[in-house]
Amino acid sequence: MTNSMAELEKADTILVTGSNPTENHPLVDLHIRRAISENGAKLIVADPRKIGLVKYADTWLRPRPGTDVAWLNGIMYIILEEGLWNSAYVEKRTEGFSALKEVVKEYNPEYVEKITGIPGKNLEKAAREYAGAGIAAIVYAMGITQHASGTDNVKSLANLAMLCGNVGIEGGGVNPLRGQNNVQGACDMGALPNVLPGYQSLSDNTVIKKFEKAWETKLESKPGLAITQMWSAVLDGRLKALYIIGENPIVSDPNANQVRAALKALEFIVVQDIFMSETARLAHVVLPAATFIEKEGTFTNTERRIQRVRKAFNPEGQAWSDSKIICELAKRMGYQMDYGCAEEIMEEIAGLTPIYGGIHYDRLENDGLQWPCPARNHPGTPYLHKGRFTRGKGLFHPTKFIPPKELPDKTYPLLFSTGRVLEHYNSGTMTRRVQGLNLVYPEPLLEIHPKDAEQLGVQKGSMVKISSRRGEIKAKTTLTTKCPRGMVFMPFHFAEAAANLVTIDTLDAISKIPEYKICAVRVEPVE
16 A cells, blocks of 8 residues: 555545455455545445445446446546646656546547446546545555456556545555455565565666675576466476465466366475365475464555564464474575574564665564664654655556456356455465354355346356356355346355356466456356
């Protein structure tokens, strides 16, 4: 997030798109509803599904899935046509404005309505509400990023925010909600194929030398593979072994039949996890890991806040903390990796990672700190880009609408989208072991519009087969107007009816994120 969660309560208008915080990020949902009920903020929701926040919204835009660039360009078209943009901010703090105008001029309300299905009057209302706000915040999640056009979607949101002067101010910003509690921290620490900790580039020789000196070893400067690229690398013989930590790709990755085939083709698999997951059952070696309450460390949350994790119990059985497992494995492979405690690791992070330079355990005793925090006396950074962007001026990235790769046709007439529900988390490795949660949401359900169900001869609670070009699953139905006609939705937490058996493995060309949110399926009653 460019800004902090609590700052949402200072916004005059909040645009929520591709995110269902009521179920997926309840604390953020609470801040949004407080902004509305206590401070009179206006809410714009842009989502094909009728999510919980719609009932609080002043404006609900219901675009066809996969058309985000079009409606965002449409909003900017209206803002420019009506002179609602922040010309002083654009002039002083940005560049590339002329190129943006050139692209956006095609996206008049009539053209956008043909692409997205959003009535022009609704688009105009949303544009005026966002541009007319003194402070406007954008909140988004994986409904924006999990597309082949995900990077373009995010760039379009950034374009809109800069156009109206809402980046680098308290209460504004472009705020992605992370999908897991420490995914921000994992990325910060270099769990990406092309960077070292602190997003320091592998292409920077000075950075490479700094880490080589600290770690007393040579480093590979060639970027690695994203997880979504690994399966094809296995199947074409380039990748022979995998070390999988805290991940269950056989349930969570798209085109799961291909993932299973790749896992079976590997010569060697190590899985390190807290439970015996579906993926772990295919491993040659399983390393039992400690849970978060059995180890020391930190989590970095979605607002870049580094918080202490404190050990409450000793690990059960043969389980070790992740850091101990990695250190002991390194020693057995000939590299002496020794840390006396988790705090020593944080001290090394502070010494090598500028954005964490002022992060020390004695400073994390209360509410933690938000990076960048470059020095011990630095208070942390509640919001980014105050006064200037990292690159100097913010750069507009004009983007044109590109349709999704796979859309419904006569053979597969419905659009299939996946996501989460309040009661469960990711592949269900943890939450599906909780009896109370299973009582509330015990099995996978396919959401389908009542009119579509009637046309297909499907009753509420009846079993159906969902088929795509990649695979098929069976699940019970729930009839709901949350989904528009022509679209079905299913959570991906359930291995026994893994939604990702039917999803497509088309990737965003830049981020390599798969298009989880759109593929074509056929739904048929099961006799």
